[in-house]
Amino acid sequence: MLNISTTSSSTPSDEELIARFQDGDTYAFEQIVMRYKAPLVNFVFHFLGSRIDAEDVVQETFLRVFKNKHLYRNIAKFSTWIYTIAGNLAKTELRRRKRRRVLSLSKMGFEDKEYDIPDFLSSPDQVVDGEMKETKIRNEIQQLPFKFREVVILRDIKDLSYEEISRILKIPIGTVKSRVNRGRLRLQKRLRYLLDQ
Amino acid sequence: MNPCQHFKKHIGKYCEGDLDPLCLKKLEEHLRVCSRCRTLKDNIEQMRICLKQLPDVKVSEGFNLLLRERIRREAIGKSPGTYSTGGRLLIPAMGIALLVLIIGIGVSDQNSSLTSGSLGYRTVAGESEGDFLPFQGKIQYIIEELPSASAVRLERRNDSREPSNSDSMVGSHPPVRVRAIPVSF
Numbered sequence: 001m002l003n004i005s006t007t008s009s010s011t012p013s014d015e016e017l018i019a020r021f022q023d024g025d026t027y028a029f030e031q032i033v034m035r036y037k038a039p040l041v042n043f044v045f046h047f048l049g050s051r052i053d054a055e056d057v058v059q060e061t062f063l064r065v066f067k068n069k070h071l072y073r074n075i076a077k078f079s080t081w082i083y084t085i086a087g088n089l090a091k092t093e094l095r096r097r098k099r100r101r102v103l104s105l106s107k108m109g110f111e112d113k114e115y116d117i118p119d120f121l122s123s124p125d126q127v128v129d130g131e132m133k134e135t136k137i138r139n140e141i142q143q144l145p146f147k148f149r150e151v152v153i154l155r156d157i158k159d160l161s162y163e164e165i166s167r168i169l170k171i172p173i174g175t176v177k178s179r180v181n182r183g184r185l186r187l188q189k190r191l192r193y194l195l196d197q
Numbered sequence: 198m199n200p201c202q203h204f205k206k207h208i209g210k211y212c213e214g215d216l217d218p219l220c221l222k223k224l225e226e227h228l229r230v231c232s233r234c235r236t237l238k239d240n241i242e243q244m245r246i247c248l249k250q251l252p253d254v255k256v257s258e259g260f261n262l263l264l265r266e267r268i269r270r271e272a273i274g275k276s277p278g279t280y281s282t283g284g285r286l287l288i289p290a291m292g293i294a295l296l297v298l299i300i301g302i303g304v305s306d307q308n309s310s311l312t313s314g315s316l317g318y319r320t321v322a323g324e325s326e327g328d329f330l331p332f333q334g335k336i337q338y339i340i341e342e343l344p345s346a347s348a349v350r351l352e353r354r355n356d357s358r359e360p361s362n363s364d365s366m367v368g369s370h371p372p373v374r375v376r377a378i379p380v381s382f
Contacts, residue, residue: 059264187244
């Protein structure tokens with residue numbers, strides 16, 4: 001589950017924040033931005049492979065939330081709503097790239113070298129190996145057909161529940177599960193050489 | 198369905214512990230005898246761990262500022278980096294107007310008079326003044342009619358030709374022609 005929709009007594013829930021924002025509290029909007037900017041940038045980054053493009057899409061996402069705050073109804077989780085907007089904008093950006101034939105596979109991973117390296121005690125060789133492995137995994141995710149890519153990202157990277165994914169993508173849960181399974185099998189096939197090492 | 202195909206179909210649920218007991222028992226029996234499916238299961242489990250451990254991308258420090266700016270622009274009804282046509286032309290037009298004004302003042306300071314030329318320009322006769330013009334003689338200025346979206350550059354040259362009747366002469370200096378030339382940016 002998303003760990004960003006916390007509902008403790010001291011921290012307002014996402015739904016409380018958007019309700020406050022709908023009432024004109026712009027500080028609530030700032031809190032939403034602080035809460036969601038990193039998860040959304042990472043989410044979109046997995047689609048686009050470029051941090052700059054991902055940030056641009058996420059900025060547009062927040063702008064749309066700002067402009068269309070009145071469209072949110074408290075019948076769905078706010079996270080579902082904002083992930084849907086970001087996902088749709090990422091799809092649009094991918095379609096735009098396809099049209100312009102500028103989808104560069106080699107671009108991914110070399111442009112943005114600001115990844116956190118989890119193990120700081122590793123030797124330089126291990127760090128390089130780790131970065132290469134990470135880059136290869138990210139590249140292979142990008143090679144998946146979009147319908148598999150989005151469910152694998154949402155399920156295995158963003159750790160969303162099947163129900164949430166179903167709501168975000170507006171497809172039945174059975175279809176989500178089937179796509180996750182097929183996406184994993186495809187990705188495993190592509191990453192087998194790495195996983196066997 | 199062959200057992201390996203059956204296993205592939207349900208491996209997702211198997212890895213997430215989402216299988217019913219009967220199906221689970223069947224799959225575990227198959228795993229004991231099929232090394233290929235065992236490898237597949239191990240790979241998928243390892244891959245899921247790798248995916249979860251992918252490091253986060255850092256968000257730029259200027260993200261909030263940029264967002265604030267975009268929202269501000271949105272609020273005032275301007276999209277970033279776009280200006281109306283009028284706005285784009287306003288600054289060069291003002292520059293040209295200022296330049297024309299300066300030329301006009303300069304010409305008028307030298308007590309010159311304006312007469313209409315036959316080729317779409319105006320001619321002005323003037324007088325050189327000390328250090329400002331490093332040669333002696335009569336001066337003739339030609340100011341061409343300029344398109345509004347052009348800048349002008351003044352060029353002065355010594356002209357030995359006698360001024361025409363339409364030119365107004367001041368003093369006995371040889372004429373100098375000042376020509377305004379459109380310069381494209």
